[in-house]
Amino acid sequence: MLRSSLQGIKVESMNHRNRTNGLSRRAVIKSAAAAAAYSLLPKFGTAESFAAEATHTLVVAAPATPQSLDHEFDVSLGTIDTVGALYDNLLEYEKIPDPQVPDALREDIAVHSDQPYNLNLKGKLAEKWEISSDGSVARFFLRPGVKSNWGNELTADDVKWTWDRKLHLTGLGPFQAGVLNITQEDQIQVEGRYVVSFHVPKPNPLLLKQMVNLSNPVYDSVKCEQVVTKDDPWAHKFLENNSAGFGPYVVSQLVRGQQAVFKARSDYYRGKPYMDTVIFKEVPTSATRLSLLQGGSVDIAQFLQPLEYTTLKKVSGVSVDAVKASFAVWVELNAKMKPFDNLKVRQAMNYALPREEILKTVFQDLADKQTGCIPDIYPDFTDKFWTYDADLDKAKSLLAEAGFKDGFKSTLSYDAGNPVQEPIAILFQTALRKIGVEIVLNKVPAATFYDFVTKREQPLIFYLDSPWVPDPGYSTQLYFNSKSYVDYSNYANSEVDDLIKSGLQTLDPTVRNETYTKAQQIVMNEAPWVFIA
Amino acid sequence: MPIKNRFNAEPTSAVWSLILKRTGYGLRYFVQFLRVYPGYAAGYVVVLTVALVAAVAPVIAPYSPVNADASVYLQPPTLAHVLGTDSTGMDVFSRVIFAPRIDLAIAVIGTLVSSIVGSSIGAWVGYFQSTTGIRSFSSNAIMRAADVLQAFPVFVFAIALVAVFGQSINSLVLAIAFVNIPIYLRLMRSQVLRIRDMRYVEAAYILGVPDWVIIGRHIVPNSIAPVLAQLSVNIGWSILLTAGLSFVGAGVRAPTPEWGSMIAMGFPNVMTGQWWPSVFPGLALAITVFGFALIGGSIEFLADPRRRRTLASGKPPLPTPA
């Protein structure tokens, strides 16, 4: 029952093997679904029982309902979780069983030299695709007869409108297009009713990968054009509260702060999904989500704390499985603020963190050590430049070398809404005290935390994220390119900038591997983050 | 022989003898009170113990209250950690005994500030009410302002004050002070209204004693008892408010030991079965506030002359048969 229900729901677009460290987006699906199985089975007789079999309704306890459904401007968790269900992409990765949990399926993001373009892809909205031999044109042949939730058929115009929109708005779009070096509308051309092509100045290895990225689904431009106004030519207001896309679900009710209800589309081109209705309930406290799961009131509880998973393990009939993912948590060291403009200080901070202890206690061994600056499951990842295992003496001597023999004072900001950050902060504070560094902990309310991060005015601040395209170029571009919006640590190294750029301009896997290995070497040495998990 | 009375004698020695006499009386009554109602002694014992423990906490605490040791996290009470450890391995017992330093300090200082400020304004308002001119107008205006302040939801007000002044101990003290001022204002005002109609005040006025001397020497000392009683109860309530603020996240910064924030930090653990990080600080909190309440009750009793008289018999008064 569970496997089929998992397949029916769009939530399985696990771009990354999901490590249930309480942080990854889809982390809990498997374990919670397993837990839900237990809770679903014996309770049919009670008032709170949940006849999921009969009504095909899935109830999810989420930390937050989507703020805005327009992913262009909203990268909050609630939005990200729903975008994949409301919209469809041109392509997707083939799925393979997870090596650790064979019942779970994961995307195959590895480099396959035997496959076209070295990728194991499957068409979604696109039936066929090709890249010209010089790598500068990608052509997509769309599937005919695909209808949007408003009844309009998918055409090449929809794809063009979607990408034009990215170029004109000031949210995520410019980044997504910029990574492909697409800056002009004429780089996207409609060549037929179902044929659209992308023209890039230099060969770009991300061309196809970007079409899989959940940030780049296709909008129903016919509907959108009907609702645009002079002040809002790209339908932002409409898309905030409604969806206009080709995905398997449509939003039927959105009460922010309480719940969001999604209904399955019977005219979805791949067939009606198994779950008729999916209800996202906002339950801000993880303990509450856990108890709702235990009581059988919800089927899926998202973002539980590691300790709560450990508790679930003890409940009979529940199996807790953990799969690797790309989500990571780290502390940004603001390179523009003293003393973190000093390389040795940054390295010292890394040596001071009691990493193993944190992994064991805060994360309950449900997380891996972050040994690199891109997710360890992505191609071209290497951990051979990792040296920062906890060593307080080394940290102290590095500080002395940097001129801070007596330590210094600083402030570490953390997210009040994320339950693992406070314990990590406290453990870090105790360890740093031993080498003379006094830090004050600053608790920031969840709703304003992201604002804090993007302002880049804090010396130390937590951040957790995952780069959505399983590509070293994309990942490094996000965080380490000095011009990137997401370079929250103010890291700036022109050599790294050049390396990243050159790696994004070739399709040769060996060249890319060399380039990104070198980039990782430099970044790891310069330690722009305190790597945690 | 010159007759020594209140108005002939040197001001300082007269005041001193007054204070000594009053204290003497007070002590006698106090001791008698405890003999008749031994239960109230518990309140004094509790508060003194808590204050003492807070004072010597650095000496008697087995561990530092902010030392996170992941190797012993979430341990149930054992010999090594008598009240167990919390989710980052900090010793609950050490934190529980360090916490009153913050909680008591904030509550006591905040309440004292509010009582002094509130009482002063209240005395002024009460004294000058219904006189003519600007004084009367301003005293009425102050009363309406106090009405408005009191109608404000206390908790939201306190959180907003902390948000304005920044999250620190000082702003907590300010918030507590602000929130409590209207209480003392009203109390003092009603007392002053009662006393200024008394004959001896009238006599002093006729003799030409300046206003502030009348207020300071006659009115205030005679109205202070209810304020003292309120003070004690208020301190207890302020501790609860501080804890509540910390529970919501607007109180002290982590990992400062404070009963409310300890309860908040332990909240998720309660659901997974580890109850000790939250339960013990709550118990300590309740016991301390209880002690203050008892003290407040005893002061209230001693301040009321009618009830004080019943102490003479040496036994609690017989209830009226009903």
Added chain:
Amino acid sequence: MVILRYIGSRLLFLIPQIVGIVLVGFILIKAVPGDPATLMLGPMASTDSIAKLRTDLGLDRPLPVQFFIYLQKLVHGDLGTSWQTTQPVLSDLRTRFPATLELVSYGLLLALLIGIPLGVLSAVRKRGIIGKIGGMYGLVAGAVPDFWLALVLVFVFYSVLHWLASPIGRIDISVVPPDTITGFYTIDSLLAGNWDALGSSVQHLLLPVVTLGLINAGPILKMTQSTMDRMLQADFSQYERLCGLPPQLITRHAFRNALPSILTIVSVLYGFLIGGAVLVEIVFSWGGAGQYAVQGVLNSDFNPVLGFVIFSALFSLVIYFLVDLAYLAIDPRIRH
């Protein structure tokens, strides 16, 4: 006639009081750091769009002007929008205020049911064990923090004993809430004959109501006890005793005379708890108005806070007014 004049004069004072409260709230909120425009648009917004939004919201005008704009909107029933829920504050409060009201009302009811009988009994039988318990109860209830008691109750009755299923929220997730008539789930489901919803909402009300009831019974008990005590010592009671009236009657008369003070404390508690129950609301994820306001302050979302302040102030004033009317009914002396 006198009564009408009295009501009239009270209503007259209502307006300036409300304005005063809004003014204080406004000043306070504007002093809290945080820029709503940036928070509303999110981090991806350009400086232009932020500036435009600030102009739209009127944030670039001087403060007194902003205040008058707010008052103007207020008169038209527009309390602004919350950037967190993206809904108008008025509609947010329409669902959340009844939630808090339901909780607080039942809680106070329970507190009255515990506090008054115990208070009367402990005043009547001062020497016995009831008297001692009464005295103790008042002190203990005032000392226990309400959020801690809520936690303990959840732990005991849910985590350990499993007597109650997931005591979180107002109603079970799988049960559809009744259509809104009053906003009280219990009343609405009764009116609709929806027994599932009734049962579920009652079950969810249990623990938080018990928490509030147990704790607030304290002040009610104390006030009842001390007032009853005074009434029983008073001349008229002594006289009744002399005349040989039965004890029941004496107690009843004394109680009738104690009612005004009890009413006072109930009104004070009612007004206080609208905002004061926020901690219990948080523990039980109640989705009430106090929680809404607290989230607003913490996240620099101003309109919910001001809206809540106005609602709760209005509510308090209405309660005090009703209580004063009740005084008129109970206490014949006031009528003159």
